[in-house]
Amino acid sequence: MPASFKTEAVVLRSIRFGEADRVLHLYSADRGRIGAVAKGVRRIRSRMGGRLEPLARVRLVLHQGRGDLCTVTSVDTVHAHAALREHRASLEHAAAACEAVLRLFDSAEPNRAAYNLLCHQLALLDSEPGGAGRAQSLAFRSKLALAAGFAPELASCAACGEADHLTGFSPVAGGVVCASCEAGSFALDAETHKFMVKALAHPLSEAPQAPDRALAQADRALGETLEHHAHVRLRRVG
Amino acid sequence: MFAPPVNRLITELARFPGIGQRTAQRLAFHLLRASDEEALALADAIREVKETVGHCEICFNLATDPTCRICQDERRDGDVLCVVEEPSDVIPIERTNEFRGRYHVLGGALSPIDGVDPEDLHIVELLGRVSSNGVREVVVATNATTTGEATALYLADAMRERAPAVTVTRLASGLPVGSDLEYADEITLGKAFRGRREL
Ligand SMILES: [Zn+2]
Numbered sequence: 393m394p395a396s397f398k399t400e401a402v403v404l405r406s407i408r409f410g411e412a413d414r415v416l417h418l419y420s421a422d423r424g425r426i427g428a429v430a431k432g433v434r435r436i437r438s439r440m441g442g443r444l445e446p447l448a449r450v451r452l453v454l455h456q457g458r459g460d461l462c463t464v465t466s467v468d469t470v471h472a473h474a475a476l477r478e479h480r481a482s483l484e485h486a487a488a489a490c491e492a493v494l495r496l497f498d499s500a501e502p503n504r505a506a507y508n509l510l511c512h513q514l515a516l517l518d519s520e521p522g523g524a525g526r527a528q529s530l531a532f533r534s535k536l537a538l539a540a541g542f543a544p545e546l547a548s549c550a551a552c553g554e555a556d557h558l559t560g561f562s563p564v565a566g567g568v569v570c571a572s573c574e575a576g577s578f579a580l581d582a583e584t585h586k587f588m589v590k591a592l593a594h595p596l597s598e599a600p601q602a603p604d605r606a607l608a609q610a611d612r613a614l615g616e617t618l619e620h621h622a623h624v625r626l627r628r629v630g
Numbered sequence: 631m632f633a634p635p636v637n638r639l640i641t642e643l644a645r646f647p648g649i650g651q652r653t654a655q656r657l658a659f660h661l662l663r664a665s666d667e668e669a670l671a672l673a674d675a676i677r678e679v680k681e682t683v684g685h686c687e688i689c690f691n692l693a694t695d696p697t698c699r700i701c702q703d704e705r706r707d708g709d710v711l712c713v714v715e716e717p718s719d720v721i722p723i724e725r726t727n728e729f730r731g732r733y734h735v736l737g738g739a740l741s742p743i744d745g746v747d748p749e750d751l752h753i754v755e756l757l758g759r760v761s762s763n764g765v766r767e768v769v770v771a772t773n774a775t776t777t778g779e780a781t782a783l784y785l786a787d788a789m790r791e792r793a794p795a796v797t798v799t800r801l802a803s804g805l806p807v808g809s810d811l812e813y814a815d816e817i818t819l820g821k822a823f824r825g826r827r828e829l
């Protein structure tokens with residue numbers, strides 16, 4: 393492997409390290425998750441600091457040293473997402489998107505669909521900071537679960553294959569279930585089912601709306617499926 | 631590689647920010663060479679600071695009494711509160727001589743991804759101070775970072791709800807994004823203070 397390489401990535405998380413450094417968790421387009429040290433970025437005169445804040449999409453040159461962590465050699469901004477940082481809701485939804493990617497994608501295996509989805513979500517929150525909301529964030533999370541291979545089964549009963557009377561959701565079975573397979577499931581309204589199907593079918597920018605009750609059910613269905621099958625616990629979408 | 635007590639010392643020293651394994655080793659050998667008196671003076675100083683320095687009951691700044699020197703100082707203006715992330719952020723602001731109000735130290739910044747939620751910071755105490763004590767303005771001086779900004783927006787909302795009469799301001803730009811307050815020079819920070827804007 394060459395000592396230095398270029399990549400494009402989103403900064404998911406940034407942790408203070410040492411005197412003035414930061415350790416970054418990056419999600420890259422072509423190398424999956426990367427851990428890197430950015431030296432001296434907390435100092436006022438650092439040119440890199442402002443570009444490497446969480447939520448930023450950047451083009452980087454990284455140096456692969458002997459340890460697990462790369463070192464950031466240079467960085468250019470692709471998209472700083474400055475507008476979304478001015479609004480509390482959009483900032484919180486953007487942070488939640490990064491957290492979901494951080495928990496669900498922790499290997500060096502690239503996943504282009506997940507990367508594009510994250511970039512798209514951040515760009516969307518940035519261009520319409522007022523559009524940030526629970527339904528939109530749940531649509532993102534559904535699509536991300538799909539990219540990770542953990543999308544809930546929605547077309548037919550996850551236990552027996554029955555296509556009608558789908559009235560419950562079973563996190564253990566990993567999808568909707570029919571009335572006769574409802575052990576271990578919770579009730580799922582028809583509206584919730586419709587929302588979950590539409591959320592996957594529509595582009596992120598046209599995420600469907602649904603009443604609070606349905607959103608709460610969808611949130612639970614998605615969250616508990618990921619807990620069971622991906623062993624990842626995400627906080628509920630606010 | 632070394633005797634167990636030496637290893638232990640190296641491990642403890644290597645926990646300091648900016649101190650790697652190699653530097654920790656050098657410091658350990660320095661202490662081994664030093665006279666008993668010199669080495670134990672360091673141990674005493676650490677013990678003393680841990681035994682006598684705590685957090686101010688009012689503002690959570692460092693204090694050797696139940697309250698800190700700034701909270702005790704009656705010449706300080708009680709109408710204006712400056713909110714910072716860490717006790718170390720108070721010092722650079724004091725050095726600017728721009729601020730004559732009092733402080734409130736949050737104990738960090740909001741960062742759900744790191745498990746830092748509102749209840750982990752001294753936010754309830756801040757809202758209590760603001761809604762009861764005739765505070766006119768709250769200057770949010772959290773760092774110019776994503777977590778610092780998120781904290782500022784959260785506080786502005788919480789204060790609009792709990793104490794709508796209070797003006798919430800943020801330091802003016804001039805502090806580069808990504809930087810920590812404690813690295814700011816007095817001139818930049820002083821300018822940022824004078825140009826604070828309403829949130
Ligand atoms: Zn069934």
Ligand SMILES: [Zn+2]
Nearest residue numbers: 686689698701
């Ligand atoms: Zn105090």
